[in-house]
Amino acid sequence: MMDFTFWDILRNLLLATRWTILLSIVAFIGGGIVGMAILLARVSARHWLRRFAELYIGLFQGTPLLMQLFLVFFGLPLIGFRIEPWSAAALALTLCASAYLAEIWRGGVEALPKGQWDAAKSLGLHYPNQMRLVILPQAFAITRAPVVGYLVQLVKSTALTSIIGFDELMRTSNAIANATFEPLTVYGLVGLIYFVICRPLTLYARHLQLVGQAR
Amino acid sequence: MAYNLNFDWLSQAAEPIARGAVATVGLIAVTAVLGTACSILGAAAVRSRSPLLRRAVGSYVELIRNTPFLLQLFFIFFGLPSLGLRLDPAIAATLAMTINLSAYGTEIVAAGLDAVPNGQKEAGRALGLRSAQVFIKIVLPQALKVIFPALQSQIIIMMLESAAVSQISVRELTYEADMLQARSFRAFETYFIITMVYLALSFCLRRLLGFTGRKYLIGAAP
Numbered sequence: 027m028m029d030f031t032f033w034d035i036l037r038n039l040l041l042a043t044r045w046t047i048l049l050s051i052v053a054f055i056g057g058g059i060v061g062m063a064i065l066l067a068r069v070s071a072r073h074w075l076r077r078f079a080e081l082y083i084g085l086f087q088g089t090p091l092l093m094q095l096f097l098v099f100f101g102l103p104l105i106g107f108r109i110e111p112w113s114a115a116a117l118a119l120t121l122c123a124s125a126y127l128a129e130i131w132r133g134g135v136e137a138l139p140k141g142q143w144d145a146a147k148s149l150g151l152h153y154p155n156q157m158r159l160v161i162l163p164q165a166f167a168i169t170r171a172p173v174v175g176y177l178v179q180l181v182k183s184t185a186l187t188s189i190i191g192f193d194e195l196m197r198t199s200n201a202i203a204n205a206t207f208e209p210l211t212v213y214g215l216v217g218l219i220y221f222v223i224c225r226p227l228t229l230y231a232r233h234l235q236l237v238g239q240a241r
Numbered sequence: 242m243a244y245n246l247n248f249d250w251l252s253q254a255a256e257p258i259a260r261g262a263v264a265t266v267g268l269i270a271v272t273a274v275l276g277t278a279c280s281i282l283g284a285a286a287v288r289s290r291s292p293l294l295r296r297a298v299g300s301y302v303e304l305i306r307n308t309p310f311l312l313q314l315f316f317i318f319f320g321l322p323s324l325g326l327r328l329d330p331a332i333a334a335t336l337a338m339t340i341n342l343s344a345y346g347t348e349i350v351a352a353g354l355d356a357v358p359n360g361q362k363e364a365g366r367a368l369g370l371r372s373a374q375v376f377i378k379i380v381l382p383q384a385l386k387v388i389f390p391a392l393q394s395q396i397i398i399m400m401l402e403s404a405a406v407s408q409i410s411v412r413e414l415t416y417e418a419d420m421l422q423a424r425s426f427r428a429f430e431t432y433f434i435i436t437m438v439y440l441a442l443s444f445c446l447r448r449l450l451g452f453t454g455r456k457y458l459i460g461a462a463p
Contacts, residue, residue: 088440090436091404092405096418096428100429178306182307182310185310196312209320217308217312224307228303
């Protein structure tokens with residue numbers, strides 16, 4: 027058996043933290059891109075597109091992320107893709123994040139007064155330009171606080187990817203806890219690391235919300 | 242290689258799935274009741290006049306909200322035994338879920354308390370009620386009415402997160418799914434069916450909570 031000093035534990039945990047952060051960033055960017063597409067479908071004039079986006083959002087918000095991870099991890103090999111835990115984790119989190127982000131942004135689009143659409147139309151803009159120049163920038167601006175708030179959720183949900191074997195902070199901490207027989211120290215430190223990542227985001231979201239309310 | 246989906250195993254799986262679903266529903270039912278009660282206490286503490294109480298409950302809320310549920314679960318189940326406190330998996334899961342839900346619930350209920358106009362409190366006091374009576378009879382019912390949809394969503398989110406408690410071998414829905422896929426070697430099909438069961442559960446839970454909320458909370462005169 028190997029002896030771990032406190033610093034060994036901390037160093038290994040910090041090394042694993044970069045995977046947690048990287049996965050969060052990838053899922054946030056991916057989720058933002060896919061979420062944009064879902065948002066456009068969700069607020070489109072075509073009934074079937076709206077219906078599809080509604081189902082998509084309902085599916086991802088109505089089922090556990092753990093199940094989504096399992097379905098991607100076990101499902102993609104069935105249709106011929108070899109997949110490691112890293113890509114499965116990134117893909118599942120991207121899909122899940124896209125549903126939540128689309129729903130947050132939809133709230134922003136629907137919060138805009140109807141006059142904004144009319145004004146955009148009366149300027150002679152076509153639908154894509156109405157969206158791009160008038161509606162979306164305002165919708166994004168008023169939903170900044172919930173988006174940052176969701177980012178906190180996303181960072182925390184990366185912990186679940188340890189269950190399908192992605193070696194991020196949580197999985198590393200389990201391994202270290204088992205090797206050192208010091209679960210309290212290890213999980214305490216891991217809690218501290220997550221807290222240090224998430225707490226500034228929480229504070230930033232609260233700040234954005236206060237600024238938004240003051241306007 | 243073409244892959245054929247195979248659901249033949251499903252006929253023997255109905256019973257474990259039902260058992261798991263009942264366990265999941267049981268977990269969330271207990272958690273929802275305990276969590277709501279703790280949230281109300283927490284919110285009362287966060288908005289109380291005692292700085293010590295405000296600080297203590299405020300730190301608890303921040304700590305829980307900024308760490309993953311899975312970590313909280315492991316801390317309780319694997320960490321506490323080294324302090325001499327060994328918990329049954331189901332108890333540990335209920336505890337972790339209640340602790341988690343209460344942190345979010347405290348913020349939600351506290352926001353509801355803020356939404357009740359101050360005049361209501363003053364009116365209550367003018368009627369000669371003591372401050373505990375003002376809180377329970379006047380402020381709280383109005384606050385609960387405002388925050389019910391948010392609380393309902395949080396309870397459903399907690400039910401979906403409860404899938405993680407299979408990791409400490411609580412025999413709920415995800416645990417049964419793991420067992421089934423180990424027996425049938427049909428991982429994708431198993432998790433697909435279980436995902437649909439979760440979808441149905443969250444749909445029903447939303448309807449049920451919405452119905453009870455409308456009947457006993459929203460419809461009731463404050």
